[in-house]
Amino acid sequence: MLRRLAQRVRRTHRHRLAVAFAPSRLHAVVSRRHHCSRPSDKQSTLVLKEHVNVLAPYLTELFNLSLSVGVVPSNFKKAYVTPLLKKPGCELIRHQVDPPISNLPVLSKLRERLVARQLLDQVYRHNLLPDLQSAYRVHYSTETAVLKVVPDILRAADGGDV
Numbered sequence: 001m002l003r004r005l006a007q008r009v010r011r012t013h014r015h016r017l018a019v020a021f022a023p024s025r026l027h028a029v030v031s032r033r034h035h036c037s038r039p040s041d042k043q044s045t046l047v048l049k050e051h052v053n054v055l056a057p058y059l060t061e062l063f064n065l066s067l068s069v070g071v072v073p074s075n076f077k078k079a080y081v082t083p084l085l086k087k088p089g090c091e092l093i094r095h096q097v098d099p100p101i102s103n104l105p106v107l108s109k110l111r112e113r114l115v116a117r118q119l120l121d122q123v124y125r126h127n128l129l130p131d132l133q134s135a136y137r138v139h140y141s142t143e144t145a146v147l148k149v150v151p152d153i154l155r156a157a158d159g160g161d162v
Contacts (some may be wrong), residue, residue, distance in 0.1 A: 020064045021114055023056035029113050030056075044106045063111050076108035 030052045048055060066072060079102040104112075120136060123129055132148065134140040156162045 020068075021060050021118070023060045025114060025117070026056045026060050026063075026110070027052055029110060029117065048106060048110075059107070059110070063114060066111065067115070072108075072111075076105060076111065079104050 030048060062073075082101045082103065123136070129137065134142065134145040153162070
């Protein structure tokens with residue numbers, strides 16, 4: 001079925017992704033994946049991790065087709081919604097204040113991580129982040145931002161600029 005879909009998409013859509021995912025990229029993301037997931041996906045996560053060598057080419061093709069056509073499979077959009085109380089023993093009134101937790105299927109999260117990783121790779125490769133930006137950077141955090149900002153503030157205060 002996937003092969004027929006791929007052939008039909010290639011015939012009707014001449015454009016392809018500029019940078020398509022490779023199965024090796026999928027291997028890397030799956031290997032870092034945690035076993036925790038929604039109850040109905042628990043087997044999917046374990047099966048995915050155990051059989052990634054067999055599944056990677058098919059999933060890679062599915063994700064590449066999805067991105068080249070611009071269509072997200074409808075099953076990827078169905079979330080498992082769990083009402084989750086932040087404190088055990090809270091009454092239903094408290095539950096109305098806490099928003100429910102929505103978990104997407106494992107394959108949807110996997111596709112999302114691949115896209116995010118590819119986007120960040122392009123941003124880093126072309127040096128598109130400002131030098132002082134801490135968000136979306138490896139080894140940068142609010143602590144590194146504070147370490148940069150505090151001396152600037154002190155310098156400005158000592159100079160009478162503040």
